[in-house]
Amino acid sequence: MTAPPQNPKPHFPLSHPGRRQFLRVSAASFAAAGLWPSTVAAQDMPPLKDYPRAWLTENEWVFVLAAVARLIPSDGEGPGAIEARVPVFIDRELAGDFGAATDWYMEGPHQPDAPPELGWQSPLSPADIYRAAIPLFDEWCVSRHGTAFADLDAAMQDEALTALEGGDVPLPPELRDFFDILLTNTKEGYFSDPIHGGNHGMAAWVHIGFPGARAHYREWVGRHNIPYPLGPVSISGERA
Amino acid sequence: MARQDPKKEVVIVGLGWTGAIMGMELAEEGLEILALERGPDRRTVPEMKYPEMIDELSQGERHKMMQRPSQSTITIRRDLHETALPMRKWGSFLLGNGVGGSGVHWNGQNWRPQPVEMGLRSYVTDRWGAAIIPEDMTIGDYPVTYDNLEPFFDRFEYVAGISGIAGNLNGEIREGGNPFEGWRSRDYPMPALPVTYNGAKFAEAARAMGYHPFPRPGGNASTSYVNEYGMQMGACNFCGFCERYGCYQYSKSSPQTTILAALFRKPNFSYRTGAEVLRVEMAADGLTATGVTYFDEDTGEEVFQPADIVILAAYQIENVRLMLISGIGQPYDPATGKGVTGKNYGYQITGSTSMFFRDEHFNPFVGSGINGVCIDDFGMNAIDFGAEGFIGGAYISSAQTNGQPIRSMPLPENTPEWGAGWKSAIAEWYGHEMSISHHASVMSYRGHYCDLDPTYRDRHGRPLMRITFDWHPNELRLNAFLQEKIEALARTMQPDLMKSSYKDFDSRYDVRPYQTTHNTGGAIMSQTPEGGPLNRYLQAWDKHNVFVTGAGAFVQNTQYNPTGLVGGLAYWAADAIRRQYLRNPGPLV
Ligand SMILES: Cc1cc2nc3c(=O)[nH]c(=O)nc-3n(C[C@H](O)[C@H](O)[C@H](O)COP(=O)(O)OP(=O)(O)OC[C@H]3O[C@@H](n4cnc5c(N)ncnc54)[C@H](O)[C@@H]3O)c2cc1C
Ligand code: SF4
Numbered sequence: 156m157t158a159p160p161q162n163p164k165p166h167f168p169l170s171h172p173g174r175r176q177f178l179r180v181s182a183a184s185f186a187a188a189g190l191w192p193s194t195v196a197a198q199d200m201p202p203l204k205d206y207p208r209a210w211l212t213e214n215e216w217v218f219v220l221a222a223v224a225r226l227i228p229s230d231g232e233g234p235g236a237i238e239a240r241v242p243v244f245i246d247r248e249l250a251g252d253f254g255a256a257t258d259w260y261m262e263g264p265h266q267p268d269a270p271p272e273l274g275w276q277s278p279l280s281p282a283d284i285y286r287a288a289i290p291l292f293d294e295w296c297v298s299r300h301g302t303a304f305a306d307l308d309a310a311m312q313d314e315a316l317t318a319l320e321g322g323d324v325p326l327p328p329e330l331r332d333f334f335d336i337l338l339t340n341t342k343e344g345y346f347s348d349p350i351h352g353g354n355h356g357m358a359a360w361v362h363i364g365f366p367g368a369r370a371h372y373r374e375w376v377g378r379h380n381i382p383y384p385l386g387p388v389s390i391s392g393e394r395a
Numbered sequence: 396m397a398r399q400d401p402k403k404e405v406v407i408v409g410l411g412w413t414g415a416i417m418g419m420e421l422a423e424e425g426l427e428i429l430a431l432e433r434g435p436d437r438r439t440v441p442e443m444k445y446p447e448m449i450d451e452l453s454q455g456e457r458h459k460m461m462q463r464p465s466q467s468t469i470t471i472r473r474d475l476h477e478t479a480l481p482m483r484k485w486g487s488f489l490l491g492n493g494v495g496g497s498g499v500h501w502n503g504q505n506w507r508p509q510p511v512e513m514g515l516r517s518y519v520t521d522r523w524g525a526a527i528i529p530e531d532m533t534i535g536d537y538p539v540t541y542d543n544l545e546p547f548f549d550r551f552e553y554v555a556g557i558s559g560i561a562g563n564l565n566g567e568i569r570e571g572g573n574p575f576e577g578w579r580s581r582d583y584p585m586p587a588l589p590v591t592y593n594g595a596k597f598a599e600a601a602r603a604m605g606y607h608p609f610p611r612p613g614g615n616a617s618t619s620y621v622n623e624y625g626m627q628m629g630a631c632n633f634c635g636f637c638e639r640y641g642c643y644q645y646s647k648s649s650p651q652t653t654i655l656a657a658l659f660r661k662p663n664f665s666y667r668t669g670a671e672v673l674r675v676e677m678a679a680d681g682l683t684a685t686g687v688t689y690f691d692e693d694t695g696e697e698v699f700q701p702a703d704i705v706i707l708a709a710y711q712i713e714n715v716r717l718m719l720i721s722g723i724g725q726p727y728d729p730a731t732g733k734g735v736t737g738k739n740y741g742y743q744i745t746g747s748t749s750m751f752f753r754d755e756h757f758n759p760f761v762g763s764g765i766n767g768v769c770i771d772d773f774g775m776n777a778i779d780f781g782a783e784g785f786i787g788g789a790y791i792s793s794a795q796t797n798g799q800p801i802r803s804m805p806l807p808e809n810t811p812e813w814g815a816g817w818k819s820a821i822a823e824w825y826g827h828e829m830s831i832s833h834h835a836s837v838m839s840y841r842g843h844y845c846d847l848d849p850t851y852r853d854r855h856g857r858p859l860m861r862i863t864f865d866w867h868p869n870e871l872r873l874n875a876f877l878q879e880k881i882e883a884l885a886r887t888m889q890p891d892l893m894k895s896s897y898k899d900f901d902s903r904y905d906v907r908p909y910q911t912t913h914n915t916g917g918a919i920m921s922q923t924p925e926g927g928p929l930n931r932y933l934q935a936w937d938k939h940n941v942f943v944t945g946a947g948a949f950v951q952n953t954q955y956n957p958t959g960l961v962g963g964l965a966y967w968a969a970d971a972i973r974r975q976y977l978r979n980p981g982p983l984v
Contacts, residue, residue, distance in 0.1 A: 225813075225814065226813040226814065227813065227814075227817070227818055228814065228815050228818065230815065231815055231818060231819055232819065232822060233818060233822055235818070252457075253457060256483075256484075257465065258457070258458075258463040258464065258465055258484075259463075259464050259465055259483045259484045260464035260465055260467075260468045260481050260482070260483045260484075260851075261465070261483065262481070262851060262852070264850065266478070266480055269478075269480055271907075272473075272903060272904065272905035272906060272907065273471065273472075273480045273906060274480070274482055274483060274484070274486050274906045274907050275483045275484050276480055276483065313814065316813075320812075338812065338813055341813075342801060343452060343456060343801055346451070346800040346801045347450075347451060347452035347456075347801060348449075348450055348451070348452065350450070351452050359800075360800070362821070362822050363800060363821050363822050363825035363826070364822075364825060364826050365760060365798060365799075365800050365825070366760055367449075368446045368449040368450075369760075370445065370446070370449045370632075370634035370635060370636055370643075371632045371634060372632060372633040372634070372635065372758075372760065372761040373630070373631075373632040373633055375633070375758060375761045376588075376589045376590070376591055376633050376761060376766075377589050378758075379591070379592035379595055380592050380755050380756050380757075381756060381758075382756045382758070382826075383756075383758045383760075383761070390446045390447060390449060390450060
């Protein structure tokens with residue numbers, strides 16, 4: 156494994172490859188001059204319902220769309236997980252090394268009910284945990300509320316997620332980290348560089364005031380208590 | 396069938412910080428040297444270049460530069476009765492992999508130990524009597540003093556290019572530096588870096604309390620610098636992607652920026668990547684090693700590499716495991732206290748308080764690995780152990796290393812973890828927080844040690860190393876003492892909100908959150924062969940041509956980040972090899 160990381164190819168064709176190439180080569184200089192117009196809106200992405208998935212099944216996709224929409228809702232200021240295209244990120248991560256636990260030590264024997272402070276002890280990879288846990292959680296929602304998670308109203312969905320988080324949804328020990336990885340992946344998709352499929356338009360960075368991949372602040376060290384004025388740039392040269 | 400390669404005079408296992416130091420020092424003697432490195436090659440360009448390196452998901456979260464647990468990991472249990480389980484994905488610490496080792500993706504915070512930490516058992520006994528040392532605490536004196544090591548600390552600092560302000564120049568206390576530090580024979584090679592707003596605020600508050608703030612010393616260059624090998628560094632730009640990342644612009648002290656290019660020009664030095672050493676091979680008489688066997692990733696075969704001198708520079712964890720697997724030193728037995736290899740495993744204890752200021756702007760992404768202001772007023776040599784009821788100390792600091800939002804999103808108490816409340820809180824509080832934390836010593840104990848796991852194996856069928864470690868009441872008392880001091884200081888700064896996270900008296904070691912990669916002990920240096928597997932020159936007592944570098948040699952951990960002492964000890968051992976061992980190979984003590 157050598158750095159830099161090989162990022163999986165996007166699963167969707169970019170609508171204007173020529174334009175994107177242009178962005179990559181010239182954004183840094185334009186950004187430095189402060190001349191670059193906001194470009195992200197111009198890049199139209201396929202709507203999430205048409206997104207060609209790499210790992211998640213139709214049912215799982217419906218669940219993930221519904222769950223992340225409660226974990227980071229769309230109302231209020233800033234993007235929700237849906238506007239940030241977090242589900243695309245999750246699908247891509249689950250299809251790759253992370254989903255398959257390629258880098259992790261997965262040899263047995265496994266003791267999934269070990270004290271939690273001893274860390275990940277499930278024999279299942281993250282992708283397999285999503286696969287096994289979603290139907291169980293949906294069944295629990297049906298038995299409790301008469302319908303699968305995605306069809307509950309927002310308040311009931313929050314209640315169900317709270318139960319899942321608190322360990323009140325009976326899941327076997329090898330699935331006990333499901334809520335944790337779902338929430339962690341959601342935040343990762345929200346805040347990571349757009350090359351990974353989420354944080355669409357860097358809107359999550361704009362929301363909090365993180366300048367992304369600028370990574371050059373020497374002249375700002377001594378400017379105490381003054382808000383930094385520039386918006387983010389991304390690894391591929393977008394600017395917002 | 397193992398392949399056998401032509402003999403070398405020296406084989407070095409691991410090409411991180413200490414492998415690079417030993418390689419350079421011994422190459423200057425004209426010896427034929429081969430370094431074997433388990434991971435891939437790594438250069439500033441192309442492997443660390445901008446902007447690909449600035450990717451929190453790949454480096455910060457997925458640890459793409461680190462050792463993969465699937466290659467090899469360790470097992471952990473908290474006491475002798477628990478079943479140790481493998482660290483299946485990284486948490487508490489991260490292990491380097493590839494040329495440069497952890498020296499590529501460390502923060503660069505560089506400290507020397509205090510003189511009293513080197514002679515700790517004597518210091519405690521002389522001051523307060525042996526009775527204050529808990530029965531199961533196995534602290535000792537290092538078999539080498541601060542004064543012995545001073546020239547070698549200095550050497551490491553000048554090679555590595557450390558920025559800072561001397562607080563004690565040949566015994567004279569100097570304004571602006573750390574007045575509690577041991578003496579230094581000259582100032583740091585570079586002046587200190589400027590500090591961000593949090594550091595300025597902390598310094599002011601600390602001074603008002605009568606403390607002695609100083610900028611943290613370390614390996615982020617404050618200006619351009621050329622070291623003794625002609626290696627050049629340029630000033631750090633506070634990129635905010637230091638720890639866990641390679642520096643894209645030659646500012647962080649690393650084997651790459653300070654040693655390797657010069658070393659690779661030497662015709663008598665060569666190195667191989669994708670070469671994981673599996674064991675050290677022994678001569679029939681058991682008194683010396685004959686070389687090492689490694690796995691060659693390219694050809695998929697085992698290779699025997701004969702050598703006159705074997706240097707283990709594979710980081711504390713793998714050094715101790717290789718010693719246990721190869722029979723270097725008797726394995727330590729916690730039941731009897733007998734045996735030496737694996738003894739006195741140590742770690743670091745930390746805790747912090749966040750302060751939220753609604754109307755102030757910290758720009759947390761303006762950060763560097765060492766950026767921050769420290770006080771050492773609660774260090775080892777400043778605390779009355781007898782009165783406080785513990786043995787230990789800490790430095791306290793306000794750091795600002797990064798504002799990477801996946802991992803660095805401190806929020807006030809009772810903020811929801813998700814939902815509308817979380818989403819509004821991240822916008823409300825990001826950039827309006829600073830923190831004060833402690834970085835404290837951990838003593839050695841009879842039951843904290845390393846051995847080979849009875850169950851779990853790596854891909855070559857070798858047993859994983861097992862660590863038995865937990866928080867001891869001594870460190871939890873120290874931690875509570877420090878919490879009180881930090882919270883008192885934080886309150887004087889009048890934040891809108893405060894949030895503390897410290898271990899409590901029931902806390903057990905939790906391997907999930909990252910803490911520090913400061914694993915120590917297991918291959919401790921000792922005055923006698925009964926005390927530890929290495930003598931004062933890092934030479935194995937029972938195999939005189941094996942030398943072992945790294946923090947495994949620490950008799951007990953210090954209150955500081957380890958690499959200043961690790962680097963100093965490597966130069967000290969190299970000096971003994973150059974001046975004594977090469978002329979007369981045999982036990983140096
Ligand atoms: C994220 C992080 C932050 C840190 N921050 C700080 C800090 O701010 N201050 C500080 O003082 N310290 C810090 N450290 C610790 C510091 O990096 C180490 O103390 C230092 O690098 C140790 O030097 P070493 O030569 O012993 O090991 P390393 O530099 O890690 O080198 C060991 C090398 O050996 C190789 N290796 C291992 N096993 C084998 C094998 N079987 N065969 C062949 N090769 C092998 C590894 O791949 C690696 O390249 C940090 C560490 C990490 C991971
Ligand atoms: S903070 Fe400075 S030393 Fe660290 S990686 Fe960035 S530029 Fe390099």
